[in-house]
Amino acid sequence: MTIAKKLLHTRYRVNDLERTVKFYREILGLEETRRHKSSRGSELAFMKAPESEELIELCYFPGSGPVEVQPDLTHLAFEVDSLEEFGKHLASKGYKYSDGPHMRPEGGGIAFVDAPEGYEIELIERAK
Template sequence: MRLLHTMLRVGDLQRSIEFYTSVLGMKLLRQRENEAYSYTLAFLGYGDESDHTVLELTYNWGVDHYEHGNAFGHIAIEVDNIYDACAHVKNRGGLVSREPGPVKGGTTEIAFVKDPDGYAIELIQKKIQ
Protein backbone atom coordinates (compact mmCIF):
# COMPACT_ATOMS: atom_id res chain seq x y z
CA MET A 1 0.00 0.00 0.00
CA ARG A 2 0.98 3.61 -0.45
CA LEU A 3 -0.61 7.02 0.00
CA LEU A 4 -1.79 8.28 -3.41
CA HIS A 5 -3.10 11.81 -2.93
CA THR A 6 -4.70 14.39 -0.68
CA MET A 7 -7.76 16.22 -2.01
CA LEU A 8 -8.62 19.86 -1.32
CA ARG A 9 -11.76 21.61 -2.56
CA VAL A 10 -10.93 25.01 -4.05
CA GLY A 11 -13.00 28.03 -5.02
CA ASP A 12 -10.94 29.16 -8.03
CA LEU A 13 -9.07 26.36 -9.77
CA GLN A 14 -6.77 28.52 -11.89
CA ARG A 15 -5.77 30.66 -8.90
CA SER A 16 -4.96 27.53 -6.90
CA ILE A 17 -3.01 25.91 -9.75
CA GLU A 18 -1.00 29.13 -10.08
CA PHE A 19 -0.22 29.12 -6.35
CA TYR A 20 0.86 25.47 -6.18
CA THR A 21 2.95 25.70 -9.36
CA SER A 22 4.45 29.21 -9.19
CA VAL A 23 4.71 29.65 -5.43
CA LEU A 24 5.34 26.08 -4.22
CA GLY A 25 7.03 24.70 -7.34
CA MET A 26 4.69 21.78 -8.06
CA LYS A 27 3.92 20.62 -11.58
CA LEU A 28 0.43 20.26 -13.00
CA LEU A 29 0.37 16.54 -13.77
CA ARG A 30 -3.11 16.19 -15.23
CA GLN A 31 -6.49 17.88 -15.28
CA ARG A 32 -9.95 16.68 -16.30
CA GLU A 33 -13.50 17.98 -16.36
CA ASN A 34 -16.64 16.03 -15.54
CA GLU A 35 -19.48 17.86 -17.26
CA ALA A 36 -22.14 15.42 -16.07
CA TYR A 37 -21.39 16.20 -12.40
CA SER A 38 -20.06 19.78 -12.85
CA TYR A 39 -16.56 19.52 -11.43
CA THR A 40 -12.93 19.74 -12.53
CA LEU A 41 -9.99 17.89 -11.01
CA ALA A 42 -6.35 18.93 -11.17
CA PHE A 43 -3.51 16.75 -9.89
CA LEU A 44 -0.25 18.45 -8.90
CA GLY A 45 2.97 17.26 -7.36
CA TYR A 46 6.74 17.13 -7.31
CA GLY A 47 6.99 13.88 -9.24
CA ASP A 48 5.04 11.37 -11.28
CA GLU A 49 1.95 9.85 -9.67
CA SER A 50 3.39 6.38 -10.20
CA ASP A 51 5.84 6.88 -7.33
CA HIS A 52 4.94 10.15 -5.54
CA THR A 53 2.01 11.25 -3.42
CA VAL A 54 0.24 14.16 -5.12
CA LEU A 55 -2.32 16.85 -4.40
CA GLU A 56 -5.77 16.69 -5.97
CA LEU A 57 -7.56 20.02 -6.31
CA THR A 58 -11.31 19.72 -6.83
CA TYR A 59 -13.30 22.61 -8.21
CA ASN A 60 -17.07 22.13 -7.98
CA TRP A 61 -18.43 24.48 -10.62
CA GLY A 62 -20.09 27.53 -9.13
CA VAL A 63 -18.77 27.05 -5.57
CA ASP A 64 -16.28 29.77 -4.68
CA HIS A 65 -15.48 29.00 -1.03
CA TYR A 66 -15.71 26.30 1.63
CA GLU A 67 -15.84 26.14 5.41
CA HIS A 68 -12.74 24.30 6.59
CA GLY A 69 -14.22 23.05 9.83
CA ASN A 70 -11.99 22.12 12.74
CA ALA A 71 -10.88 18.60 11.79
CA PHE A 72 -8.41 19.26 8.95
CA GLY A 73 -4.98 20.42 10.07
CA HIS A 74 -2.50 20.93 7.24
CA ILE A 75 -0.44 19.35 4.51
CA ALA A 76 3.34 19.25 4.96
CA ILE A 77 6.16 19.81 2.47
CA GLU A 78 9.84 19.19 3.10
CA VAL A 79 12.11 21.99 1.87
CA ASP A 80 15.88 22.22 1.43
CA ASN A 81 16.12 25.71 2.96
CA ILE A 82 13.14 26.93 4.95
CA TYR A 83 14.28 30.57 4.98
CA ASP A 84 14.73 30.66 1.20
CA ALA A 85 11.40 28.87 0.73
CA CYS A 86 9.55 31.45 2.86
CA ALA A 87 11.27 34.32 1.03
CA HIS A 88 10.19 32.78 -2.29
CA VAL A 89 6.58 32.44 -1.07
CA LYS A 90 6.55 36.10 -0.02
CA ASN A 91 8.19 37.27 -3.26
CA ARG A 92 5.49 35.47 -5.26
CA GLY A 93 2.71 37.14 -3.22
CA GLY A 94 2.03 34.20 -0.90
CA LEU A 95 1.22 34.47 2.79
CA VAL A 96 3.64 33.14 5.40
CA SER A 97 1.41 32.77 8.46
CA ARG A 98 4.18 31.48 10.77
CA GLU A 99 7.76 32.54 10.19
CA PRO A 100 10.51 29.87 10.20
CA GLY A 101 11.70 28.66 13.56
CA PRO A 102 11.86 25.61 15.77
CA VAL A 103 8.69 23.67 16.49
CA LYS A 104 7.43 24.17 20.05
CA GLY A 105 9.24 21.74 22.31
CA GLY A 106 11.67 20.60 19.62
CA THR A 107 14.43 21.56 17.24
CA THR A 108 12.92 20.84 13.82
CA GLU A 109 12.51 24.10 11.93
CA ILE A 110 9.06 24.71 10.49
CA ALA A 111 7.02 27.50 8.96
CA PHE A 112 3.42 27.75 7.79
CA VAL A 113 1.99 29.30 4.65
CA LYS A 114 -1.61 29.62 3.49
CA ASP A 115 -2.89 28.79 0.04
CA PRO A 116 -5.47 31.04 -1.71
CA ASP A 117 -8.35 29.15 -0.05
CA GLY A 118 -6.79 29.47 3.41
CA TYR A 119 -5.52 25.89 3.73
CA ALA A 120 -2.47 25.58 5.97
CA ILE A 121 0.74 24.21 4.50
CA GLU A 122 3.57 23.35 6.84
CA LEU A 123 7.08 23.74 5.47
CA ILE A 124 9.59 21.49 7.22
CA GLN A 125 13.34 21.98 6.98
CA LYS A 126 15.00 18.92 5.46
CA LYS A 127 17.26 17.20 7.96
CA ILE A 128 20.88 16.74 7.00
CA GLN A 129 21.68 13.04 7.27
Protein backbone atom coordinates in the same frame (compact mmCIF):
# COMPACT_ATOMS: atom_id res chain seq x y z
CA MET B 1 -6.33 -10.53 2.39
CA THR B 2 -7.50 -7.42 0.57
CA ILE B 3 -5.81 -4.23 1.80
CA ALA B 4 -5.33 -0.65 0.67
CA LYS B 5 -1.90 -0.81 -0.95
CA LYS B 6 -0.86 2.71 -1.77
CA LEU B 7 -1.97 6.31 -1.24
CA LEU B 8 -2.63 7.74 -4.70
CA HIS B 9 -4.03 11.22 -4.08
CA THR B 10 -5.73 13.53 -1.62
CA ARG B 11 -8.54 15.88 -2.67
CA TYR B 12 -8.88 19.51 -1.64
CA ARG B 13 -11.98 21.34 -2.86
CA VAL B 14 -11.34 24.96 -3.82
CA ASN B 15 -13.27 28.08 -4.79
CA ASP B 16 -10.94 29.19 -7.58
CA LEU B 17 -9.18 26.40 -9.43
CA GLU B 18 -6.92 28.59 -11.58
CA ARG B 19 -5.73 30.71 -8.63
CA THR B 20 -5.02 27.60 -6.58
CA VAL B 21 -3.19 25.76 -9.40
CA LYS B 22 -1.07 28.88 -9.90
CA PHE B 23 -0.20 28.96 -6.17
CA TYR B 24 0.82 25.29 -6.10
CA ARG B 25 2.84 25.69 -9.31
CA GLU B 26 4.52 29.07 -8.72
CA ILE B 27 4.89 29.10 -4.94
CA LEU B 28 5.47 25.41 -4.17
CA GLY B 29 6.97 24.31 -7.49
CA LEU B 30 4.48 21.49 -8.09
CA GLU B 31 3.70 20.21 -11.58
CA GLU B 32 0.17 19.87 -12.94
CA THR B 33 0.07 16.28 -14.22
CA ARG B 34 -3.44 16.18 -15.65
CA ARG B 35 -6.81 17.90 -15.67
CA HIS B 36 -10.32 16.70 -16.47
CA LYS B 37 -14.00 17.00 -15.60
CA SER B 38 -15.56 14.25 -13.47
CA SER B 39 -18.86 12.54 -14.25
CA ARG B 40 -20.45 14.70 -11.49
CA GLY B 41 -19.21 17.88 -13.16
CA SER B 42 -16.26 18.65 -10.88
CA GLU B 43 -13.27 20.29 -12.53
CA LEU B 44 -10.15 18.46 -11.34
CA ALA B 45 -6.46 19.34 -11.53
CA PHE B 46 -3.82 16.93 -10.24
CA MET B 47 -0.58 18.35 -8.81
CA LYS B 48 2.67 16.52 -8.00
CA ALA B 49 5.76 17.46 -5.99
CA PRO B 50 9.02 16.62 -7.80
CA GLU B 51 10.16 13.86 -5.42
CA SER B 52 6.74 12.41 -4.50
CA GLU B 53 4.49 9.81 -6.09
CA GLU B 54 1.26 10.87 -4.37
CA LEU B 55 -0.85 13.54 -6.06
CA ILE B 56 -2.94 16.40 -4.77
CA GLU B 57 -6.32 16.58 -6.50
CA LEU B 58 -7.67 20.12 -6.59
CA CYS B 59 -11.42 20.08 -7.12
CA TYR B 60 -13.69 22.91 -8.22
CA PHE B 61 -17.36 22.01 -7.68
CA PRO B 62 -19.45 25.19 -7.30
CA GLY B 63 -22.69 23.24 -6.88
CA SER B 64 -21.74 22.31 -3.32
CA GLY B 65 -21.35 25.91 -2.14
CA PRO B 66 -18.32 27.96 -1.18
CA VAL B 67 -15.32 26.37 0.53
CA GLU B 68 -14.79 27.63 4.08
CA VAL B 69 -11.74 26.05 5.69
CA GLN B 70 -11.88 25.90 9.47
CA PRO B 71 -8.71 26.79 11.39
CA ASP B 72 -6.41 23.81 11.99
CA LEU B 73 -8.65 21.46 9.97
CA THR B 74 -5.99 19.98 7.70
CA HIS B 75 -2.66 20.76 6.10
CA LEU B 76 -0.17 19.49 3.58
CA ALA B 77 3.50 19.24 4.59
CA PHE B 78 6.39 19.64 2.17
CA GLU B 79 10.12 19.31 2.73
CA VAL B 80 12.30 22.27 1.70
CA ASP B 81 16.08 22.63 1.74
CA SER B 82 16.04 25.96 3.62
CA LEU B 83 13.21 27.78 5.37
CA GLU B 84 15.22 31.00 5.11
CA GLU B 85 15.57 30.67 1.33
CA PHE B 86 11.94 29.58 0.92
CA GLY B 87 10.88 32.65 2.92
CA LYS B 88 12.78 34.84 0.45
CA HIS B 89 11.03 33.04 -2.42
CA LEU B 90 7.65 33.67 -0.77
CA ALA B 91 8.45 37.38 -0.36
CA SER B 92 9.44 37.67 -4.02
CA LYS B 93 5.96 36.38 -4.93
CA GLY B 94 4.12 38.65 -2.47
CA TYR B 95 3.54 36.03 0.23
CA LYS B 96 4.90 35.53 3.74
CA TYR B 97 4.87 32.84 6.36
CA SER B 98 1.65 32.81 8.39
CA ASP B 99 3.54 31.15 11.27
CA GLY B 100 7.27 30.72 11.84
CA PRO B 101 9.80 29.79 10.92
CA HIS B 102 10.42 27.94 14.18
CA MET B 103 13.97 26.63 14.14
CA ARG B 104 15.17 23.86 16.46
CA PRO B 105 18.47 24.11 18.38
CA GLU B 106 19.60 20.78 16.88
CA GLY B 107 18.85 22.03 13.35
CA GLY B 108 15.87 22.10 11.04
CA GLY B 109 12.52 23.67 11.70
CA ILE B 110 8.98 24.31 10.48
CA ALA B 111 6.94 27.17 9.08
CA PHE B 112 3.50 27.63 7.56
CA VAL B 113 2.03 29.57 4.65
CA ASP B 114 -1.66 29.84 3.78
CA ALA B 115 -2.77 28.62 0.37
CA PRO B 116 -5.91 30.00 -1.30
CA GLU B 117 -9.10 29.22 0.66
CA GLY B 118 -6.99 29.14 3.85
CA TYR B 119 -5.59 25.64 3.56
CA GLU B 120 -2.37 25.53 5.57
CA ILE B 121 0.87 24.44 3.96
CA GLU B 122 3.59 23.30 6.35
CA LEU B 123 7.20 23.63 5.23
CA ILE B 124 9.77 21.43 6.95
CA GLU B 125 13.54 21.90 6.89
CA ARG B 126 15.22 18.73 8.06
CA ALA B 127 18.25 18.90 10.34
CA LYS B 128 21.48 18.49 8.35
